[in-house]
């Protein structure tokens with residue numbers, strides 16, 4: 331029965347799998363894949379593998395907005411720094427809907443921050459500080475004894 335906790339410890343200690351660079355192909359009038367999960371800082375490469383031009387156009391407002399025309403064979407790499415959900419569309423092959431969404435050649439990128447396996451928990455920090463306080467108290471007591479004349 332002792333093997334089970336050991337196996338769990340090994341599994342917890344395994345480093346997170348490094349994310350492979352994500353490539354989205356624009357082919358057959360669709361983004362493939364059209365639903366991508368990424369972590370903040372990940373780069374996603376969009377490659378036009380079709381024989382007609384497409385665009386990679388952000389369907390959001392703001393500083394990171396992008397619109398890039400990709401001729402056949404062209405590519406563009408976008409880095410997603412902020413967590414969030416991002417909709418990208420091809421301008422000639424998508425259409426705005428009354429509710430503000432888009433139909434047609436559309437891709438969604440979900441940027442999700444991973445839960446850090448190495449972030450210290452509150453009780454670990456507490457134990458660390460308690461240990462440091464004990465060491466400090468022991469040093470203080472030792473110094474006090476050394477300084478006492480005639481001891």
Ligand SMILES: [Cu+2]
Pocket residue numbers: 359383384385420421422423435
């Ligand atoms: Cu297109």
